[in-house]
Structure formats: structure tokens, C-alpha cells
Amino acid sequence: NAGVTQTPKFQVLKTGQSMTLQCAQDMNHEYMSWYRQDPGMGLRLIHYSVGAGITDQGEVPNGYNVSRSTTEDFPLRLLSAAPSQTSVYFCASSYSRDLTEAFFGQGTRLTVV
Amino acid sequence: GQQVMQIPQYQHVQEGEDFTTYCNSSTTLSNIQWYKQRPGGHPVFLIQLVKSGEVKKQKRLTFQFGEAKKNSSLHITATQTTDVGTYFCAGGVPGAGSYQLTFGKGTKLSVIP
DSSP states (O other), X not given: OOOEEEEOSEEEEOTTOOEEEEEEEXXXXXXXXXXXXXXXXXXXXEEEEEEXXXXXXXXXXXXXXXXXXXXXXXXXXXXXXXXGGOEEEEEEEESSSSSSOOEEOOOEEEEEO | OOOEEEEOSEEEEETTOOEEEEEEESSOOSOEEEEEEOTTSOOEEEEEEXXXXXXXXXXXXXXXXXXXXXXXXXXXXXXXXXXXXXXXXXXXXXOSSXXXXXXXXXXXXXXXX
């Protein structure tokens, strides 16, 4: 099983550019989420989805958009990148919103210059 | 704001010494999960505790969930260099209609050989 696949692994953007971080899972999980990880800040929830067609904001949603057209895919869009968005981004999926383990992707290391 | 507090932020131990990280919440949690992230890697699920006062062991790792379901700990006996990494707790925090898994900031463990 592939589990949770994130692409790309590394990305450098210029301020103001847009891009989409891809996330796909093959476990038929209903719940998917995006986190950013910064030194000393742990994992902070950006957006999450409890199923296809349903998304909601997490702790730090500003500057990011998501959509969930299928169960498998949950892309994260940066509309106009800013240096403050330099971070490592993790996508995760789980069978349900709580009481089940989260499976994380390998992460995307994003640098905005 | 951060609803799940984790201490210490860093811990340096000599190989063979014990290590403990603590997780605290001001609200009653539905469950607590623990994850390990190796340097440069992604978080990997270790265990979940659900019941008040629950204790689980995995070889040299002992996990506890407090009686009030507001705190938890992870204890590693006789650390090895393979234990190096950041350990995160994640608690099910009550939210709008459900529980949201909220991560602590993590404890980074360094093991001196």
C-alpha cells in the first residue's frame, strides 16, 4: 500500500507565486488534514475534511485554500505565497476524525523567497 | 490557542538513562495518541489511550493516561540511540459537535552515545 502520498517533496517559490501541494491516500479514509510544522511550534492544523465535498478551517487557515472533490485527494493551494509560509507541510489521513490513528505523508518542504 | 501542552521541549540524555515527556490539557480529552518523528521524517503513530488511568507498554516504552483524562506521559527506559527523534502527544479536544485531534509542540529527544 502506498498510504499517503505527497508531492512535491521540495519546492522553492518566489513571493506572490501560487502553487498546489498534492496529497492522495489509497486507504479509503474519510478524514484528511493538512498541517504545517515550524521549529518550536509543533504541528498546526491548517484545514481538514471529514469527507468528499466537506472542508473546514483549522488553527492557521489564512493564505491557504483546500477542496475535496474525491475521497482520495486533498490538495492544498497557496494563492499568493509569502515568506511566512516557509515551512514543512504534512498531509494526514485517518479512518475518522478521532479515535483512529493518523497516517502522515512524507512531507513537503516549502521555501518562499 | 494551544490546548495541549507538552513538556519538556528538549531533552538530552546519556544512552542508558531514562526519559519522560508529559502532556497536559485544561479540558477533558476523549483520547490521547502518541507519535514519533525521526529527524527529517514524518510523524508515525505509536499508540492510543482511551480509558481513564490506562497504562500501555511497548517494550521499553510505557504510556499512561491520567485518571481525569487531562494528562498523559511517555516514559522510555534505558534509552538507545534509535530512540532519537521528536515525540508528540495528540489529544482529542472537544469541539463543535466532535473532537478534534490537537497536537502538542513535541519533545525533542537527543541521546548521547
